[in-house]
Structures are given as structure tokens and as C-alpha cells.
Amino acid sequence: MKSDTYDAAAAPMAVKIPKVAFASLGCPKALTDSELILTQLSAEGYQTSKTFEGADLVIVNTCGFIDDAVKESLDTIGEALAENGKVIVTGCLGAKQGQDGENLVLQMHPSVLAVTGPHATQEVMDSVHKHLPKPHDPFIDLVPNAFGEAGIKLTPRHYAYLKISEGCNHRCTFCIIPSMRGDLVSRPIGDVLKEAKALFDGGVKELLVISQDTSAYGVDVKYRTGFWDGKPVKTRMLELVQALSELAEPHGAWVRLHYVYPYPSVDEILPLMASGRVLPYLDVPFQHSHPDVLRRMKRPASGEKNLERIQRWREICPELVIRSTFIAGFPGETEEEFEHLLNFVREAQIDRAGCFAYSPVEGAAANELEGMLPAEVREERRARFMAVAEEVSTQRLQRRVGATMQVLVDSAPALGRKGGVGRSYADAPEIDGVVRLLPPEKISKTLKVGEFTRARIVATEGHDLVAAPI
Numbered sequence: 001m002k003s004d005t006y007d008a009a010a011a012p013m014a015v016k017i018p019k020v021a022f023a024s025l026g027c028p029k030a031l032t033d034s035e036l037i038l039t040q041l042s043a044e045g046y047q048t049s050k051t052f053e054g055a056d057l058v059i060v061n062t063c064g065f066i067d068d069a070v071k072e073s074l075d076t077i078g079e080a081l082a083e084n085g086k087v088i089v090t091g092c093l094g095a096k097q098g099q100d101g102e103n104l105v106l107q108m109h110p111s112v113l114a115v116t117g118p119h120a121t122q123e124v125m126d127s128v129h130k131h132l133p134k135p136h137d138p139f140i141d142l143v144p145n146a147f148g149e150a151g152i153k154l155t156p157r158h159y160a161y162l163k164i165s166e167g168c169n170h171r172c173t174f175c176i177i178p179s180m181r182g183d184l185v186s187r188p189i190g191d192v193l194k195e196a197k198a199l200f201d202g203g204v205k206e207l208l209v210i211s212q213d214t215s216a217y218g219v220d221v222k223y224r225t226g227f228w229d230g231k232p233v234k235t236r237m238l239e240l241v242q243a244l245s246e247l248a249e250p251h252g253a254w255v256r257l258h259y260v261y262p263y264p265s266v267d268e269i270l271p272l273m274a275s276g277r278v279l280p281y282l283d284v285p286f287q288h289s290h291p292d293v294l295r296r297m298k299r300p301a302s303g304e305k306n307l308e309r310i311q312r313w314r315e316i317c318p319e320l321v322i323r324s325t326f327i328a329g330f331p332g333e334t335e336e337e338f339e340h341l342l343n344f345v346r347e348a349q350i351d352r353a354g355c356f357a358y359s360p361v362e363g364a365a366a367n368e369l370e371g372m373l374p375a376e377v378r379e380e381r382r383a384r385f386m387a388v389a390e391e392v393s394t395q396r397l398q399r400r401v402g403a404t405m406q407v408l409v410d411s412a413p414a415l416g417r418k419g420g421v422g423r424s425y426a427d428a429p430e431i432d433g434v435v436r437l438l439p440p441e442k443i444s445k446t447l448k449v450g451e452f453t454r455a456r457i458v459a460t461e462g463h464d465l466v467a468a469p470i
Contacts (some may be wrong), residue, residue: 089109155199158451165212254425274319283323
């Protein structure tokens with residue numbers, strides 16, 4: 001007679017699922033590369049580990065843009081090697097050479113298992129397969145916690161980055177990104193919209209469009225006509241933004257545009273912002289205002305017309321918020337040119353501004369320009385710039401007091417009974433300010449992460465707003 005007793009000795013051994021730890025450094029474009037790799041890892045049955053020590057292998061996605069980022073990346077690789085020992089390196093720093101022409105990562109950390117450059121998902125997976133063979137378990141082929149075809153995201157579930165292109169055709173003298181990420185390559189518009197739809201269907205309430213140059217989307221393919229949902233769509237920024245706004249509308253979701261160069265074609269987007277179809281927010285990397293400095297930088301947009309262009313944008317869309325980044329102390333920058341920049345920030349009324357003191361990044365053409373300023377002068381100008389920028393920003397924020405705004409809730413402990421933290425359309429995650437939400441006056445009013453609430457602005461606190469949920 002056959003026994004029903006469970007025989008542990010006769011049972012098959014449990015399959016050990018390999019674990020991979022992941023460190024993602026740098027900008028949102030690097031984050032989307034990390035998401036692609038994590039999606040592929042999960043699809044193949046790997047698990048992720050929250051600690052280096054508890055993993056079978058570590059992947060570090062690096063940044064190599066400025067010296068501080070290089071140091072952070074090299075330190076993280078060193079930490080991963082110390083705690084784990086098995087490390088694969090990818091990202092921008094992986095494409096960077098040291099002074100003797102050798103790979104910088106291998107020069108500093110020769111014991112890493114493999115090094116690749118950015119957007120190298122397949123090369124990373126090949127290295128993972130070599131050093132940590134993928135599991136053969138048919139029950140874990142489906143990707144958990146993913147947004148369908150959009151894959152795994154490292155952001156909170158209610159917002160996500162959507163990368164529309166890779167690389168850049170410009171050769172700005174302070175930048176080494178083209179040498180690491182190559183020339184502009186636009187994603188097929190059908191693929192971009194397919195990912196956007198999957199994200200909205202999965203509950204994303206804010207889609208942040210990113211690239212190296214969003215305004216140039218489609219230039220490399222001569223604005224080729226693609227197809228989405230059976231209809232022809234041009235591979236161009238205007239048509240892309242129109243389609244994204246249509247996908248977002250049924251979900252009441254936001255579409256936010258980043259890295260928008262101030263080309264004349266951007267004017268076509270402003271009516272969409274004025275009508276509420278896309279957020280009236282532009283992240284425009286001006287870098288400077290003086291024409292001579294911009295020429296030395298080899299920037300693609302002329303400084304003489306930027307102020308005029310901003311004024312025209314605000315005429316079309318008065319609610320427009322502009323955030324930008326600038327460089328102070330660029331080689332050869334005179335005091336007069338720097339004062340021109342300060343006046344530009346005041347006249348243009350830049351809502352949110354960040355500033356870097358010029359950093360002589362290895363490999364950048366600007367390092368060979370005449371007139372390199374002492375580090376203390378560069379830093380002093382950065383501080384002066386930020387004082388002016390913060391004054392402008394504070395004045396513009398003050399105008400919000402008394403207004404009622406839609407706020408996307410990012411944090412709400414205990415359903416927001418003690419308040420919470422959110423963002424208005426004027427605030428991109430992690431780079432702009434926040435809206436500090438006070439405890440609701442009505443007992444029945446609750447706040448939930450990933451949902452919108454109406455709130456009345458009652459005060460400002462530095463770069464942030466204070467609001468009472470309605």
C-alpha cells in the first residue's frame with residue numbers, strides 16, 4: 001500500500017535563486033538603463049538583494065560626468081568589492097579612460113569582473129550569465145512588480161521616467177557625454193508610446209520625459225513616420241507630446257518635459273501647456289546667457305534670443321514654470337559676462353535654477369580654452385549666482401500664497417492625518433521644491449500616496465510651499 005507520508009529525503013532539493021544587488025548612480029537617463037537591466041534580470045528569474053553582502057553578485061551603474069560623480073562611483077565600486085567581491089560595472093564611467101589611456105575603472109579597481117559603458121543591457125546580462133548562471137525555473141519567468149511591457153521601475157510606483165532617445169549630436173566644450181553615449185538615436189515612436197501606455201495603465205500618475213536633447217527627438221531619422229495604435233505618427237517632439245497627453249488624459253496623469261533645448265520648434269508645445277494637456281513646466285538647460293560665453297561653450301541655441309523666446313512662451317502660457325541649470329566661472333568668463341548672466345536670471349524670472357562652478361572634467365575640450373579662472377573665483381561666482389537665483393525663486397513662490405493647487409502626494413503617513421509631502425506641477429521630483437501638506441482640517445479628509453489632492457497655499461518655506469488640503 002502506498003504511503004501518503006511526506007519523505008523529505010526523497011523530495012527534490014529547493015532551487016537556490018541567485019541574488020543580484022544593484023547600485024544605480026547618476027541622472028534619470030542612467031536610472032532608465034538600470035530599469036532595463038533589472039527588468040531583464042527579473043524576467044530571467046534572478047532576485048534582487050537589498051544589500052551587497054547578501055548578494056551573489058553586484059552591478060554598479062556609474063556616472064562619470066563631473067569629478068564628484070566619478071568619486072562617488074569609484075567609492076561605491078570599492079564598497080561593493082569590499083562587501084561582496086563579485087562586481088560588474090556599467091554606465092558612463094565605464095566608458096571613461098584614465099590618464100594613460102587605460103580604462104579608468106579597471107585602473108582603479110582591477111578586480112571587477114567586467115566593465116561596460118552606458119545603455120549596454122545585453123553586455124551586462126552576458127557578464128551576469130558568465131559569472132552567475134541564470135536559474136532554470138519555469139515558474140518564475142513572469143516579471144513580478146513590473147509595469148507589463150514597461151518593465152521594472154526604480155522610482156516610486158506613482159511616477160516614472162520615460163527615455164525617448166539616447167546620445168546627443170552637440171559637442172558642447174564642457175561636456176563629455178557624446179564620447180560616452182554617442183550621437184542622437186531616437187527610439188521608435190511606437191515603442192515610446194507603448195511603454196507610456198503600460199505605465200499609465202499600471203497606475204503611474206506622472207510621466208517624466210527625458211533624453212539628452214528632448215527637442216531634437218526624431219532629427220536623426222528625419223522625423224520619420226512611425227505607427228501607434230494603427231495610425232501614422234511622426235517621430236517628432238510635437239507629435240510625441242500630443243500623443244502622450246492623449247494617453248495621460250483618461251488617467252488624469254501628468255506629463256512633464258525635461259532637457260528641452262530652446263529651439264524655435266518648442267514654441268509649438270506651449271499651446272498644449274496653456275490648454276492643460278501637458279504640464280506648463282519646462283526644464284531648459286540654458287547654461288549661460290552671454291553670446292560670447294555660449295559660443296565658447298559651443299551651445300546650440302543663441303543667447304541673444306533666449307530672453308525674447310521666454311517672454312513669448314509666457315505670453316502664450318502665463319502659468320509656465322521654467323527650471324534651468326547654469327555654469328559659473330567658465331574659462332574666459334569676464335566679470336561683465338557674469339553680470340550679464342545675473343541680469344538674465346532676473347529678467348527671465350527663472351523659477352528654479354541650479355548652478356555648477358565650472359569643473360575641468362577630464363576629456364572636455366573647454367579645458368584647453370584660455371582664461372581658466374582660479375577655483376575660488378569660480379566658487380565665489382557660483383555662490384553669487386545662487387543668491388540671485390534664490391531671490392528670484394522666492395519672489396515667484398510668494399505669488400502662490402492664497403492660490404489653490406493640485407498636489408501629487410509623495411508621502412502621507414497614517415493616511416495623512418498628521419500631514420504629508422507632495423508636489424505641484426511646478427516641482428519635479430528630487431530636483432525642485434516640495435509642498436508640505438498640513439494635517440487636513442476635516443476629519444474625513446485623508447491623503448494617499450500616488451493620488452492627487454487639492455490644497456490651498458498658506459505660506460512659503462525657502463524653496464518649498466506650505467499648504468492646507470481641501
